[in-house]
Amino acid sequence: MTIAAxxxxxxxxxxxxxxxxxxxxxxxxxxxxxxxxxxxAPLLYAVYxxxxxxxxxxxxxxxxxxxxxxxxxxxxxRAGVGRVALFLAVQVPLMLALALVAALAIDSGRAxxxxxxxxxxxxxxAVPSVVAVLMWGYLYGRRFGLVSTIDQWVALPxxxxxSWMLASIGNVVTWEYAGYNMLILYAALRAIPxxxxxxxxxxxxxxxxxxxxxxxxxxxxxxLLATVFSIIGSFQLFNEPNVLQSLAPSVVTTxxxxxxxxxxxxxxxxxFNYSAALAVVLGAVTAVIAYAFxxxxxxxx
Amino acid sequence: MRRRRxxxxxxxxxxxxxxxxxxxxxxxISSTKNSSDLFSSFGLWFGHGFHLxxxxxxxxxYDGGIYLRWFVNTLLYAVVGAGGAAIIAALGGYALAKYxxxxxxxxxxLVLGAITIPGTALAVPTYLLxxxxxxxxxxxxxxxxxxxxxxxxxxxxxxxxxxxxxxxLEAARIDGxxxxxxxxxxxxxxxxxxxxxxxxxxxxATWNNYFLPLIVLSDPDWFPLTVGLAHWNSLASGxxxxxxxxxxFYPMVITGSLLAIVPLVVAFxxxxxxxxxxxxxxxxxx
Numbered sequence: 188m189t190i191a192a193x194x195x196x197x198x199x200x201x202x203x204x205x206x207x208x209x210x211x212x213x214x215x216x217x218x219x220x221x222x223x224x225x226x227x228a229p230l231l232y233a234v235y236x237x238x239x240x241x242x243x244x245x246x247x248x249x250x251x252x253x254x255x256x257x258x259x260x261x262x263x264x265r266a267g268v269g270r271v272a273l274f275l276a277v278q279v280p281l282m283l284a285l286a287l288v289a290a291l292a293i294d295s296g297r298a299x300x301x302x303x304x305x306x307x308x309x310x311x312x313a314v315p316s317v318v319a320v321l322m323w324g325y326l327y328g329r330r331f332g333l334v335s336t337i338d339q340w341v342a343l344p345x346x347x348x349x350s351w352m353l354a355s356i357g358n359v360v361t362w363e364y365a366g367y368n369m370l371i372l373y374a375a376l377r378a379i380p381x382x383x384x385x386x387x388x389x390x391x392x393x394x395x396x397x398x399x400x401x402x403x404x405x406x407x408x409x410x411l412l413a414t415v416f417s418i419i420g421s422f423q424l425f426n427e428p429n430v431l432q433s434l435a436p437s438v439v440t441t442x443x444x445x446x447x448x449x450x451x452x453x454x455x456x457x458x459f460n461y462s463a464a465l466a467v468v469l470g471a472v473t474a475v476i477a478y479a480f481x482x483x484x485x486x487x488x
Numbered sequence: 489m490r491r492r493r494x495x496x497x498x499x500x501x502x503x504x505x506x507x508x509x510x511x512x513x514x515x516x517i518s519s520t521k522n523s524s525d526l527f528s529s530f531g532l533w534f535g536h537g538f539h540l541x542x543x544x545x546x547x548x549x550y551d552g553g554i555y556l557r558w559f560v561n562t563l564l565y566a567v568v569g570a571g572g573a574a575i576i577a578a579l580g581g582y583a584l585a586k587y588x589x590x591x592x593x594x595x596x597x598l599v600l601g602a603i604t605i606p607g608t609a610l611a612v613p614t615y616l617l618x619x620x621x622x623x624x625x626x627x628x629x630x631x632x633x634x635x636x637x638x639x640x641x642x643x644x645x646x647x648x649x650x651x652x653x654x655x656x657l658e659a660a661r662i663d664g665x666x667x668x669x670x671x672x673x674x675x676x677x678x679x680x681x682x683x684x685x686x687x688x689x690x691x692x693a694t695w696n697n698y699f700l701p702l703i704v705l706s707d708p709d710w711f712p713l714t715v716g717l718a719h720w721n722s723l724a725s726g727x728x729x730x731x732x733x734x735x736x737f738y739p740m741v742i743t744g745s746l747l748a749i750v751p752l753v754v755a756f757x758x759x760x761x762x763x764x765x766x767x768x769x770x771x772x773x774x
Contacts, residue, residue, distance in 0.1 A: 308508055325742070
């Protein structure tokens with residue numbers, strides 16, 4: 188995907204290495220087995236199911252692409268996709284910008300206590316998303332938490348209300364993953380050889396010039412990786428809205444995100460075939476967008 | 489060269505740290521309150537009494553200690569799932585990095601393709617398939633999907649290519665060591681930082697998993713903590729259809745959440761030397 192590894196430089200392919208090649212299969216087999224059972228089989232089964240429909244008359248019948256046709260015109264599904272697309276367009280750039288600023292700041296060594304910040308920002312990643320949503324959800328709430336307290340002095344908009352819900356979810360996701368992305372970018376920054384900086388220093392480059400001309404190009408691959416994972420995460424949004432649903436049932440509907448819709452169709456509506464079709468469409472949309480993004484940024488060196 | 493410190497930059501970092509720590513501080517403080525304090529006192533300061541131990545007691549004794557059961561389940565899913573995933577990823581990555589065999593390029597492409605398949609997109613299909621086979625509502629339904637970690641395998645492959653010199657494997661062969669023995673006695677040791685990284689990230693993924701267990705498990709006895717806590721929350725806010733809102737659940741959800749995050753945070757802090765170097769190798773290489 189993102190980081191197509193360049194072909195390993197033709198190392199000495201001596202006969203020995205080839206002779207032991209069969210052990211490659213031995214070592215790879217366990218992964219192949221779990222891949223087949225846990226990834227390939229559900230995927231193929233979903234595609235298979237998506238071609239059928241439960242009918243009142245006739246039972247389970249083959250319907251070809253009917254489920255897909257229905258999905259394309261389903262206004263609830265389209266609204267959900269639009270919602271996560273908006274989420275993606277706003278939350279992902281903000282979160283990655285925040286992560287990049289933090290990574291650059293820590294790497295520059297010009298802020299104090301940098302290892303404290305590095306660990307501190309990363310801690311939320313170790314917090315389960317369910318717990319993260321519960322904490323923020325309670326903070327957002329009017330009954331206790333911070334918003335209700337501040338609200339006594341300044342009128343705040345309701346974070347769990349209709350117009351602010353998506354932003355509130357965005358805040359939770361940013362809180363969870365900004366530190367993780369920061370760490371990936373930071374690791375890339377640390378890998379820049381120091382003699383490049385010394386050369387830049389001799390040429391009279393300032394901090395900003397160094398950041399722009401040396402550091403940003405160097406973190407491109409890591410930034411690309413982080414972006415693709417964030418795109419996938421946005422389209423698959425489920426945990427955060429699903430947990431917030433119990434705090435704001437009238438705002439977070441059962442079709443709030445495409446994944447919630449697929450889940451509720453299957454488990455509350457017993458529409459397994461249609462739900463499988465939606466999962467296939469959503470997976471395909473996610474993969475295409477992640478791939479297109481990666482292609483579009485590959486041109487420049 | 490000594491760098492000049494920037495106070496402005498430090499201030500920005502402090503603001504970000506406050507943002508990061510705010511919900512955690514709130515959780516810590518709130519876990520010492522009973523439900524009436526929770527509703528009446530300021531969110532970021534302590535209430536009238538100190539009820540942390542009462543809350544912990546309520547959490548672990550409610551419903552015959554179901555919370556402890558969830559804790560053990562989570563531990564089982566995390567240790568077996570993540571441990572298995574890391575070993576399988578290490579074996580596979582090692583195979584791709586260090587052996588020439590027919591179809592190697594195809595399998596590499598397969599792994600890279602599998603990374604882009606989001607796990608959550610597979611959740612509903614996995615349920616449908618597993619219910620067909622009859623393993624829903626058993627630990628297998630959570631464990632088997634946890635074992636497949638294409639990203640872990642990719643990381644291990646990158647790491648193995650660098651960390652294990654071909655010459656060393658040659659030397660082991662000349663000494664007459666078998667390939668499998670060489671892996672466990674020589675290679676695995678060199679792979680340790682990468683292995684710990686993959687293990688930790690797989691541990692987070694399984695410990696924090698919510699969507700899949702929510703779907704494939706219906707018996708509360710098999711719930712992991714995440715599903716259990718979300719269930720208590722829906723009881724607290726009265727969304728579970730019980731009618732009456734049971735506010736006494738709130739302190740339990742809060743304290744239960746606190747107890748659920750402690751093990752992973754501690755694991756990350758203790759093992760940071762490993763995962764920071766392992767992560768560097770994986771994200772920088774391409």
